[in-house]
Amino acid sequence: MDYTFDPTIPIESAPTPPSSWYTDPGVFAAEKRQVFEKAWIAVGRSDQLSTPGSYFTGNLVGNPYLVLRDEAGDLRAMHNVCRHHAAVVAQESGRACELVCPYHGWTYHLNGRLKRAPRMGKMSDFNVQ
Numbered sequence: 001m002d003y004t005f006d007p008t009i010p011i012e013s014a015p016t017p018p019s020s021w022y023t024d025p026g027v028f029a030a031e032k033r034q035v036f037e038k039a040w041i042a043v044g045r046s047d048q049l050s051t052p053g054s055y056f057t058g059n060l061v062g063n064p065y066l067v068l069r070d071e072a073g074d075l076r077a078m079h080n081v082c083r084h085h086a087a088v089v090a091q092e093s094g095r096a097c098e099l100v101c102p103y104h105g106w107t108y109h110l111n112g113r114l115k116r117a118p119r120m121g122k123m124s125d126f127n128v129q
């Protein structure tokens with residue numbers, strides 16, 4: 001069977017896509033742009049986060065994410081990256097009342113807002129808010 005890609009073949013009679021679609025960096029970049037960066041992507045179920053503070057983490061096409069249930073019971077999804085020097089803040093899954101970056105201790109509310117930034121108090125134009 002010939003697996004050469006022919007864009008003129010109707011999808012209902014097309015063969016399996018060429019293997020290069022699974023290995024070509026250009027195809028991957030196009031998928032990121034056209035699929036993963038344009039739409040919401042399901043990464044879990046709400047019942048995985050049944051209690052306030054419960055969370056899970058993952059990585060979607062190179063972007064670490066964090067999904068959690070906040071104190072008010074709302075589901076939140078955000079980048080799992082510290083504002084300071086981009087360290088990954090939360091690991092795997094669990095339960096937390098705040099999020100503490102393991103690198104320098106910057107601490108975040110469960111809604112993602114910065115709560116404390118240790119050793120930044122002497123910076124003249126730095127505001128935790």
Ligand code: FES
Pocket residue numbers: 082083084085086087101102103104105106
């Ligand atoms: S990178 Fe997170 S506190 Fe510095």
